[in-house]
Amino acid sequence: MDSKKLALYEARAKIFKAMAHPSRLIIVDELSHGEKCVCELTALIGADVSTVSKHLALLKNAGIVNDRKHGNQVFYTLRVLCVLNFFNCVETVLKTTAKEQLQLLKKV
Amino acid sequence: MDSKKLALYEARAKIFKAMAHPSRLIIVDELSHGEKCVCELTALIGADVSTVSKHLALLKNAGIVNDRKHGNQVFYTLRVLCVLNFFNCVETVLKTTAKEQLQLLKKV
DNA sequence: TGGTTATTTGGCTAAATTACCAAATACTTG
């Protein structure tokens, strides 16, 4: 594994890392319905504004969202829509596990 | 955000977390070519066997890989193939960022 | 300008993650 390839995997991992938190997944999900300001997302998540702001900064740094300042407020949008496809597969993983556990229980 | 919904987002986040490490992405990528034993994956990654074993345990716990013991060795396979689709979108994010930076440089 | 609202940043603490080594386990083979 040369360092060039490793760097590529690190860049990829950074994007997964950005998605790897419940609050940030809630944000991505919410932004799929359109642009939202920090205040709306904060209300939805129910954490401190500063915490939500840091989650947003992280998503932005990973290239997943864009921000736009309008007067007092900052509005965030999804920058790359395909991240929404992630959810389908994640659901598949969860369902596969659930089915497997059901099978195990049937054998009891 | 009720606790039921939050639990779902946490379950999803767990899967992203499992993918959020370069070594684990290398593993997933390698397993797309078929079953591999711990020793092969360890050689590929170049970390301590115990470290790789823990990465594999984490992937298994997230429901992304399966393991199968054969004699002395343990072979791992992808359990849910759609995780490979993740890579396409991750590439899109990286390319979008690269293009944007190119645009910024052109303006200089 | 002075006060108010929205957002970000800095600082700190607690919790989670990662890596390695050493030891335990499991299986094979002589």
Next chain:
DNA sequence: CAAGTATTTGGTAATTTAGCCAAATAACCA
């Protein structure tokens, strides 16, 4: 059974992440 190989598990130290509060910025409005 003893020795050897493959893998997992336990323990520990270093690093990263997450959350909150307080303070700094930025933009609005009276």
